[in-house]
Amino acid sequence: MMASVSGIATNTSFCILLLLSSLLFASSEALERPPIVKGLSWNYYFKNCPRLERIVGSHLQKVFKQDNGQAPALLRIFFHDCFVQGCDGSILLDGSPNEKDQPANIGIRPEALQTIEDLRSLVHKQCGRVVSCADLVVLAARDAVSLSGGPKFAVPLGRKDGLTFSINGTRNLPAPSSRTGKLLETFAARNFSATDVVALSGAHTFGRAHCSTFFSRINQTETPIDPSLAKNLSNTCPSAQSPNTAVLDVRTPNVFDNKYYVNLANRQGLFTSDQDLFSDSRTKGIVNSFASNEKVFFNSFADAVVKLSQLDVLTGNQGQVRAKCSVANKRKEGLVVTSVVEEAVDLRGHMSH
Numbered sequence: 001m002m003a004s005v006s007g008i009a010t011n012t013s014f015c016i017l018l019l020l021s022s023l024l025f026a027s028s029e030a031l032e033r034p035p036i037v038k039g040l041s042w043n044y045y046f047k048n049c050p051r052l053e054r055i056v057g058s059h060l061q062k063v064f065k066q067d068n069g070q071a072p073a074l075l076r077i078f079f080h081d082c083f084v085q086g087c088d089g090s091i092l093l094d095g096s097p098n099e100k101d102q103p104a105n106i107g108i109r110p111e112a113l114q115t116i117e118d119l120r121s122l123v124h125k126q127c128g129r130v131v132s133c134a135d136l137v138v139l140a141a142r143d144a145v146s147l148s149g150g151p152k153f154a155v156p157l158g159r160k161d162g163l164t165f166s167i168n169g170t171r172n173l174p175a176p177s178s179r180t181g182k183l184l185e186t187f188a189a190r191n192f193s194a195t196d197v198v199a200l201s202g203a204h205t206f207g208r209a210h211c212s213t214f215f216s217r218i219n220q221t222e223t224p225i226d227p228s229l230a231k232n233l234s235n236t237c238p239s240a241q242s243p244n245t246a247v248l249d250v251r252t253p254n255v256f257d258n259k260y261y262v263n264l265a266n267r268q269g270l271f272t273s274d275q276d277l278f279s280d281s282r283t284k285g286i287v288n289s290f291a292s293n294e295k296v297f298f299n300s301f302a303d304a305v306v307k308l309s310q311l312d313v314l315t316g317n318q319g320q321v322r323a324k325c326s327v328a329n330k331r332k333e334g335l336v337v338t339s340v341v342e343e344a345v346d347l348r349g350h351m352s353h
Helices: 002-032 052-066 070-085 110-127 133-146 168-172 180-188 194-205 211-217 227-236 259-265 272-279 284-292 294-308 331-352
Strands: 208-210 245-247
Touching (some): 052 070, 052 133, 070 194, 070 294, 110 133, 180 194, 180 272, 194 272, 259 272, 259 284
């Protein structure tokens, strides 16, 4: 009798341990993956384009080996696409005028836009026209970060491409001269926290900027600037119209790391919008935490990117899968394509459950 009671107790203990471990696993998995909007999925192309991420990553490795400046350029395209009218690939569309031509998008690199088109061609050749240009923008930005030394993280997919672009929407993009209060207000309207804002600003840990975007900062007194940096920038940019560029991160200009925040602590932020994060009491503590712990920055950056990548997305029959990233399909044809893709996604959703 005692033996059987002991056996029951042992089995009960084992079951409780099993339950606890499964709950811990579930909670840690939930922490690793932020919530996603309806219509997107972590494995959206699992059935109809299983090699998608391998194709994108492999091609970008070759591109960055030849031109590492395309990595920050691709990340910028992602930001400037998503913040205008959602992640719908509108920044890729040609037109006269178009989003790319607007003042907020000065310096968008044509080579990086071509890289997205090259990715579309490669992926569509392999899988057929099932992957949207909007999703390729997100994947290219994610890989630009990880292939430059930054965090590796999953992004939900399933966005459809929009049929229109927004000239007026580009005016909502935060300017390099913005103060922290304006940044926090602009991002809060889209449900981003102060931590999100500081983390996303860390995208300036690599890349270059044109003189016109930071010239006003050189002799500015409101946001302090390191004298040696000011002197170097004056030599690089004798005027705001100078065609020259300067690195965004004086320490490791081609690496995605947390040195951007170390720069701010040393008054070496290139933009006013960067340096003011260290002056404002609402963000200074976050800057310090990211400067002292790269892992904390990487985790916060990944979460903020996943959140940004889901702004006002088109899913299901709301958009299309463009046959060419710079041109919208004829409306009727686009809707036929998206309905076929959606059917496959629904099937996968049932299978995964």
